[in-house]
Amino acid sequence: MKINRLAKRGTIYRWIAGVTAGITAAFGLCGPVAASVPSASDTVTKEVSAAGTAEPDTIFANRKSLYEQVSTLTQIPWYRLAAIDQYERTLTRVHPKDRKHPERMxxxxxxxARWAGPLNPNQEDTDPTSINVFSGIGLDGDGDGKADSNNDTDLLYTVATRLAPYGHATDDFSIGLWSYYQNTRAVQRVMQYAKLYETFGKLDLFDHAFPLPVKSSYSYRSTFGMGRNWGGRRVHEGTDLFAHYGVPVRSTCYGVVEIKGWNKYGGWRIGIRDLNNHYHYYAHLQGFDKGITLGDVVKPGQTLGWVGSSGYGKPGTQGKFPPHLHYGIYRDTGLTEWAFDPFPLLKHWETEEKRSKK
Incomplete structure (x- = not known):
C-alpha cells in the first residue's frame, strides 16, 4: 500500500513538473523580475498581464490546475488553497517592499528566515534536510529534491502541509489558519475568499458593475475628502450619488456581505468584501433586499437595497438630507483599513456598463 501511495505521489510530482514548465513558458519568464504592484484602480487584466504574455484565462486556468493538484496531495480543497494565494497576493500589493520576490504565478x-529556519547560516538554503534541521518550514513540493521559496509548487505545498494536520472541517481549518498567520483578519479573509471560490467554482471573479442602474436618473461628482459636520468634524470618505427614492442599489463586485444594519452616520448600510481585499460600503439606504443576509455571496449588479435618506440619528431616522447613495471603498493592509477615492472607479464602471449595453 505504501509503495502504491509513493508511486501515485511520484506520478503527481512528474505531472506538476510538466505543468510548471508549461506555466513558465506561457508566462514568458526568463529570470527574476521585480513584482509589479497595481494601484487601487488597476483591473485584473493589468494584474495578470504583469506576469508575461499569457492571457488572463490561461493564467487563471494554470493557477486552478496547480491548486487542484496540491489538493490531491494534501486533501485541502482547491478553493481554500486559492483563497490563501489570493489573500497573500493582496498583502503584496500593500506591502511591496517587505514582500518583494521574483515574478511567479x-x-x-x-x-x-521562516522558510530556511531562523538560525540557518544559509538563508538561501534549498536543501530540505538542512532546512528541517534548522526548523525551517520549506518543503519540496514538486519532487526535484529542492525546497525553493520562489517555486510555486514548493510554496503551495509547504503552506498546505502546515494546515492539513488541523483537519478539514470549517472550524478546524480556521484554527489552522490562525496558527499559521497569527492574525484573525487573515482567517476571516481567507474563509471569505474560499466561500466565493467554492460558490462560483472559478477564479475569474473580478468583474464590476456601477452601483446604480445606468439607465436610471442620477448624478454624482467627486466628493472624497470634503468636510462633514454632523457628529463632529469628519472627512467624507466616499462619493455621493444622488438619485430618487427607491432606485436600486447594486453590488459593484463579487463579494461577501460583511456588515448589514444600522449605523448612526450611514443609516441603513451594507458592507461587501471583495477578492482584492477591498471593502465596499453602501450607506443611507431606504431598505435592504430581503434575500440579503450576513455572510451571503453577491455578484456584480445584484440588488442590495434602494436609495434612501436614512442616517444621522437613532435607528429609523430619515429625511435629514436629499436621497442619495453614499458609496465608499476601503483597502485592507492586513492590520488596518484606509479609504481611497472611489470616483475614478465609478466613472470607469459606468463607462464600461454603458458601452456594453450599446
Whole structure:
C-alpha cells in the first residue's frame, strides 16, 4: 500500500513538473523580475498581464490546475488553497517592499528566515534536510529534491502541509489558519475568499458593475475628502450619488456581505468584501433586499437595497438630507483599513456598463 501511495505521489510530482514548465513558458519568464504592484484602480487584466504574455484565462486556468493538484496531495480543497494565494497576493500589493520576490504565478510569500529556519547560516538554503534541521518550514513540493521559496509548487505545498494536520472541517481549518498567520483578519479573509471560490467554482471573479442602474436618473461628482459636520468634524470618505427614492442599489463586485444594519452616520448600510481585499460600503439606504443576509455571496449588479435618506440619528431616522447613495471603498493592509477615492472607479464602471449595453 505504501509503495502504491509513493508511486501515485511520484506520478503527481512528474505531472506538476510538466505543468510548471508549461506555466513558465506561457508566462514568458526568463529570470527574476521585480513584482509589479497595481494601484487601487488597476483591473485584473493589468494584474495578470504583469506576469508575461499569457492571457488572463490561461493564467487563471494554470493557477486552478496547480491548486487542484496540491489538493490531491494534501486533501485541502482547491478553493481554500486559492483563497490563501489570493489573500497573500493582496498583502503584496500593500506591502511591496517587505514582500518583494521574483515574478511567479502564485502570490504566496514566506520570509527566508521562516522558510530556511531562523538560525540557518544559509538563508538561501534549498536543501530540505538542512532546512528541517534548522526548523525551517520549506518543503519540496514538486519532487526535484529542492525546497525553493520562489517555486510555486514548493510554496503551495509547504503552506498546505502546515494546515492539513488541523483537519478539514470549517472550524478546524480556521484554527489552522490562525496558527499559521497569527492574525484573525487573515482567517476571516481567507474563509471569505474560499466561500466565493467554492460558490462560483472559478477564479475569474473580478468583474464590476456601477452601483446604480445606468439607465436610471442620477448624478454624482467627486466628493472624497470634503468636510462633514454632523457628529463632529469628519472627512467624507466616499462619493455621493444622488438619485430618487427607491432606485436600486447594486453590488459593484463579487463579494461577501460583511456588515448589514444600522449605523448612526450611514443609516441603513451594507458592507461587501471583495477578492482584492477591498471593502465596499453602501450607506443611507431606504431598505435592504430581503434575500440579503450576513455572510451571503453577491455578484456584480445584484440588488442590495434602494436609495434612501436614512442616517444621522437613532435607528429609523430619515429625511435629514436629499436621497442619495453614499458609496465608499476601503483597502485592507492586513492590520488596518484606509479609504481611497472611489470616483475614478465609478466613472470607469459606468463607462464600461454603458458601452456594453450599446
Amino acid at each position: 502564485l502570490g504566496i510569500f514566506i520570509p527566508q
